[in-house]
Amino acid sequence: MTAPAELLDRLRAIVGPAHVIVDERLEDYEHDGTFLQHALTAAVLPNRTEEVAEVVRLCAATQTPITSRGAGSGLVGGPVPLSGGIVLSLERFTELEIDSANLMAVAGAGVINGDLDAAAAEHGLMYPPDPASKLISTIGGNVACNSGGPHCLKYGLTADYVVGMTVVLADGSVLELGGRLRKRSSGYRMMQLFVGSEGTLGIVTQVIVKLVPRPRHHATAMVGFATIEDAADAVRRVLQSGHFPAALEMLNRATLEIVGHLLPAGFRNDHEAVLVIEQDGNDPDQVLEQLAGMVEILDGIDNRVAQSEAEREGIWKARRHLGHAMVELRQNVFSEDIGVPISKVPEMVHRFQALAEKHNLRMPVVAHAGDGNLHPTLLFEEEQRHLVGPVAAQIFRDAVELGGTVSAEHGLGALKRDFAALEHSAEEIGWWRRLKDLYDPLGILNPHKIFPEQPADDHFLDNQPGWGRKLAGGRDRAEVAT
Numbered sequence: 001m002t003a004p005a006e007l008l009d010r011l012r013a014i015v016g017p018a019h020v021i022v023d024e025r026l027e028d029y030e031h032d033g034t035f036l037q038h039a040l041t042a043a044v045l046p047n048r049t050e051e052v053a054e055v056v057r058l059c060a061a062t063q064t065p066i067t068s069r070g071a072g073s074g075l076v077g078g079p080v081p082l083s084g085g086i087v088l089s090l091e092r093f094t095e096l097e098i099d100s101a102n103l104m105a106v107a108g109a110g111v112i113n114g115d116l117d118a119a120a121a122e123h124g125l126m127y128p129p130d131p132a133s134k135l136i137s138t139i140g141g142n143v144a145c146n147s148g149g150p151h152c153l154k155y156g157l158t159a160d161y162v163v164g165m166t167v168v169l170a171d172g173s174v175l176e177l178g179g180r181l182r183k184r185s186s187g188y189r190m191m192q193l194f195v196g197s198e199g200t201l202g203i204v205t206q207v208i209v210k211l212v213p214r215p216r217h218h219a220t221a222m223v224g225f226a227t228i229e230d231a232a233d234a235v236r237r238v239l240q241s242g243h244f245p246a247a248l249e250m251l252n253r254a255t256l257e258i259v260g261h262l263l264p265a266g267f268r269n270d271h272e273a274v275l276v277i278e279q280d281g282n283d284p285d286q287v288l289e290q291l292a293g294m295v296e297i298l299d300g301i302d303n304r305v306a307q308s309e310a311e312r313e314g315i316w317k318a319r320r321h322l323g324h325a326m327v328e329l330r331q332n333v334f335s336e337d338i339g340v341p342i343s344k345v346p347e348m349v350h351r352f353q354a355l356a357e358k359h360n361l362r363m364p365v366v367a368h369a370g371d372g373n374l375h376p377t378l379l380f381e382e383e384q385r386h387l388v389g390p391v392a393a394q395i396f397r398d399a400v401e402l403g404g405t406v407s408a409e410h411g412l413g414a415l416k417r418d419f420a421a422l423e424h425s426a427e428e429i430g431w432w433r434r435l436k437d438l439y440d441p442l443g444i445l446n447p448h449k450i451f452p453e454q455p456a457d458d459h460f461l462d463n464q465p466g467w468g469r470k471l472a473g474g475r476d477r478a479e480v481a482t
């Protein structure tokens with residue numbers, strides 16, 4: 001590797017001295033939303049694709065590792081520079097065009113998801129993928145992780161919206177893929193390879209995403225159930241009924257114990273499960289009628305249809321409050337994002353409960369129930385820290401045993417890379433390696449991510465300094481969740 005001083009001079013010549021960070025601000029680029037942290041030589045902040053390409057060519061010539069970074073809100077250590085080298089931050093790629101004639105947005109990789117959606121709203125349009133981090137995470141990071149959120153049940157994930165991208169490859173060449181087209185069936189869908197690749201195959205500098213007409217009305221209800229099975233069966237009935245809700249979320253009893261005070265007045269907080277169901281559309285009467293129809297099909301023992309925007313907000317606040325509550329409780333937390341076939345949701349929740357009881361841990365669960373995507377959160381005291389690794393590992397094994405995935409939203413990154421082999425065959429991972437070798441023969445793009453390096457075992461979280469760290473700039477993770 002070229003001596004750092006010379007490397008830094010050459011980086012400064014490409015992006016300008018102000019955009020090569022080597023001072024105390026470097027700490028912000030050492031970590032993401034997890035406890036993982038690693039030192040680096042410099043954070044480099046280009047703002048043109050050609051600058052990125054030049055930086056990459058320099059790094060290839062000097063064998064300097066490059067870790068791409070959006071907002072650093074990742075939850076699996078993805079943007080942590082585990083081999084040192086440089087962090088290439090896309091934060092200055094903030095150009096945004098709403099192309100309302102074609103129902104498209106052309107966004108620099110550093111555009112914040114919520115800003116994109118807000119700009120689309122000014123044209124009566126919507127960008128649906130809505131991670132809870134939408135107010136801080138970037139579209140480049142969303143593409144790299146194939147992020148999702150509550151409204152992905154009806155509208156689909158990030159991958160379903162990306163129709164074009166500019167990507168810088170590991171040799172510094174620039175690939176323009178796709179365009180402002182909603183349909184195309186000519187040739188390989190190469191850009192999909194970069195979606196979910198977590199910065200290991202190329203650096204995305206710009207994306208073109210589809211937009212959809214923005215629904216003008218929403219109606220939301222909360223429905224309580226005596227058992228998890230009843231709630232899961234209700235989810236199945238609704239999805240098979242011909243209705244298609246905009247969101248269908250589940251909270252278990254352990255969650256209600258924490259957010260119960262936020263439930264609508266008179267709504268019981270001792271249910272085993274609660275579903276939050278939402279419908280959207282343009283005709284307010286029709287939207288309400290459809291929601292009422294779904295609430296009837298759900299057939300819970302308690303229900304509340306929001307009668308005003310304030311009540312609707314109240315229901316969503318209860319759904320989203322868990323993270324904030326944990327900040328208030330000053331609890332140690334570790335959250336996961338496994339997914340299972342929707343028919344296996346009750347079995348998975350029972351396995352969570354059995355694990356929690358066995359180890360005397362609190363484990364609230366919120367789920368995108370219509371997608372089978374569950375977020376169990378381990379709350380633990382300092383003396384229980386040693387239990388977190390084994391419990392999390394068991395959760396991953398259980399999810400895979402039930403036909404699921406170790407990650408439905410956050411990716412593998414560094415934290416879960418060793419569990420990839422539980423879910424994906426050796427043959428499949430062999431093909432991943434061939435693709436990686438083809439796109440990045442020197443292995444300089446985001447090393448030590450995605451690919452398993454050790455056997456998956458219970459000790460993968462041992463000897464880590466802390467859990468649930470603050471995000472860059474000192475912001476608390478939970479406080480930024482929408």
Ligand SMILES: Cc1cc2nc3c(=O)[nH]c(=O)nc-3n(C[C@H](O)[C@H](O)[C@H](O)COP(=O)(O)OP(=O)(O)OC[C@H]3O[C@@H](n4cnc5c(N)ncnc54)[C@H](O)[C@@H]3O)c2cc1C
Nearest residue numbers: 070071072073074078131132133138140141144148199204
């Ligand atoms: C409070 C909170 C709530 C969250 N809720 C959700 C949720 O509901 N759903 C969900 O899916 N995720 C959620 N996340 C996780 C996280 O916000 C997402 O993974 C998000 O997409 C990361 O975006 P980012 O800009 O912060 O990317 P970063 O964290 O900076 O990077 C994430 C990964 O993408 C790579 N990368 C970033 N930008 C680029 C680029 N331009 N080109 C190539 N690779 C790149 C990085 O190398 C890294 O591997 C949440 C996180 C927090 C802190």
